[in-house]
Amino acid sequence: MYAQMIKSEATQDDPEKLAAFQARIDRGEKIEPKDWMPEGYRKTLIRQIGQHAHSEIVGQLPEGNWVTRAPTLERKAILLAKVQDEAGHGLYLYCAAETLGVSRDEMTEMLLDGRMKYSSIFNYPTLTWADMGAVGWLVDGAAIMNQVPLQRTSYGPYARAMVRICKEESFHQRQGFDVMMKMCRGTDAQKRMAQDALNRFWFPSLMMFGPSDKDSKHSAQSMAWKIKMNTNDELRQKFVDQTVPQAEYLGLTVPDPDLRWNEETGHYDFTEPDWSEFMDVLQGNGPCNRDRLEARNKAWDDGAWVREGLMAHAEKRRAARVAAE
Amino acid sequence: MSNHAPAPYPGTGTPEGKARREWPLWEVFIRGQHGMSHRHVGSLHAPDAELAMRNARDVYTRRHEGVSIWVVPSAQITASAPSEKGPMFDPADSKTYRHPTFFDIPDDVGAM
Numbered sequence: 001m002y003a004q005m006i007k008s009e010a011t012q013d014d015p016e017k018l019a020a021f022q023a024r025i026d027r028g029e030k031i032e033p034k035d036w037m038p039e040g041y042r043k044t045l046i047r048q049i050g051q052h053a054h055s056e057i058v059g060q061l062p063e064g065n066w067v068t069r070a071p072t073l074e075r076k077a078i079l080l081a082k083v084q085d086e087a088g089h090g091l092y093l094y095c096a097a098e099t100l101g102v103s104r105d106e107m108t109e110m111l112l113d114g115r116m117k118y119s120s121i122f123n124y125p126t127l128t129w130a131d132m133g134a135v136g137w138l139v140d141g142a143a144i145m146n147q148v149p150l151q152r153t154s155y156g157p158y159a160r161a162m163v164r165i166c167k168e169e170s171f172h173q174r175q176g177f178d179v180m181m182k183m184c185r186g187t188d189a190q191k192r193m194a195q196d197a198l199n200r201f202w203f204p205s206l207m208m209f210g211p212s213d214k215d216s217k218h219s220a221q222s223m224a225w226k227i228k229m230n231t232n233d234e235l236r237q238k239f240v241d242q243t244v245p246q247a248e249y250l251g252l253t254v255p256d257p258d259l260r261w262n263e264e265t266g267h268y269d270f271t272e273p274d275w276s277e278f279m280d281v282l283q284g285n286g287p288c289n290r291d292r293l294e295a296r297n298k299a300w301d302d303g304a305w306v307r308e309g310l311m312a313h314a315e316k317r318r319a320a321r322v323a324a325e
Numbered sequence: 326m327s328n329h330a331p332a333p334y335p336g337t338g339t340p341e342g343k344a345r346r347e348w349p350l351w352e353v354f355i356r357g358q359h360g361m362s363h364r365h366v367g368s369l370h371a372p373d374a375e376l377a378m379r380n381a382r383d384v385y386t387r388r389h390e391g392v393s394i395w396v397v398p399s400a401q402i403t404a405s406a407p408s409e410k411g412p413m414f415d416p417a418d419s420k421t422y423r424h425p426t427f428f429d430i431p432d433d434v435g436a437m
């Protein structure tokens with residue numbers, strides 16, 4: 001899940017308008033950019049879609065780390081295509097957020113100066129090639145869990161962005177699983193690398209869904225507005241239930257001694273991740289927080305001359321065309 | 326050059342940040358392989374039409390989603406107002422005879 005701990009904004013609007021708005025959502029109607037909407041709905045969505053977009057963009061960094069070190073040309077081309085898709089996902093989502101009245105550059109600025117967050121998962125390092133397998137399989141897998149139901153979210157532009165994104169995500173997860181299969185069928189050293197990647201990414205992947213929110217006011221409001229479709233616990237359980245058999249298929253061990261199938265509930269029992277670590281990463285103290293923000297700031301600063309130069313060029317050409325007319 | 330800055334969005338405007346002068350916004354329309362007409366797929370920022378077209382290809386057609394692209398400056402689009410949905414579209418309400426099902430043609434006549 002790329003948007004974590006989204007606080008919903010209080011809304012102070014005319015109760016009659018609010019009721020009519022809620023009725024539209026309850027009927028399953030889509031809310032479109034120019035429609036009336038409560039201020040809280042608008043602000044919460046900007047925060048949520050913005051955080052999601054930033055996650056797609058920052059999420060390119062841990063994988064970009066391996067583009068030049070991929071083991072074969074084919075793996076390199078595949079990884080590059082995957083990372084390029086993530087850039088596209090960021091762009092689809094920024095577009096959706098912009099329809100709510102925030103500018104693209106303002107969102108960028110809020111990411112760069114730390115006012116807006118991105119998913120905790122991208123603050124972990126990618127140490128070996130097996131991590132490219134683990135990220136595609138687990139991180140994109142967890143993202144899919146969250147994104148599939150969001151295709152039905154109430155805000156039209158967000159829902160449409162999700163439809164596009166979901167079409168592309170299963171390539172991401174499959175290429176990751178394919179890397180894992182290759183490693184697990186390889187030498188003992190390769191198997192150890194695959195196991196090590198699972199060991200390091202298992203709990204951070206479970207954290208992606210955020211802490212339990214079954215009693216959260218914010219979640220209840222977001223669920224009523226249909227900008228959040230499931231509780232964090234529901235999605236996490238679904239992810240564990242789906243992923244454990246896949247790990248077994250690979251011959252890998254999920255790093256949780258208390259993981260077991262519960263005949264009664266029909267689900268796996270598992271150990272919760274360490275939520276104090278999660279909070280610490282959100283506060284900026286994860287292994288890579290500083291690197292990630294530095295990389296984004298550097299890219300933005302280094303690109304300034306390109307953005308300005310292209311704009312100046314476009315203006316010069318426009319002026320020349322006007323003069324010729 | 327500031328006269329070319331895009332129209333500010335309501336509730337924004339950060340004069341002294343790092344990110345100030347945005348490229349204008351373009352709306353992207355794509356006609357797919359079997360599509361009958363261009364459909365709106367999203368938007369993007371670009372300094373001019375040429376780059377808007379190139380970016381649209383990279384952002385929206387990485388998997389053969391289209392055989393034709395239109396890019397239009399967002400500022401050039403005039404949209405109907407949601408608040409006028411009633412007066413705008415209700416003239417059609419009373420003209421049910423525009424639909425073929427309005428007319429009962431006896432079965433004996435055959436296909437029509």
Ligand SMILES: [Fe+2]
Pocket residue numbers: 056085086089165
């Ligand atoms: Fe993505």
Ligand SMILES: [Fe+2]
Pocket residue numbers: 086140143169172
């Ligand atoms: Fe992905």
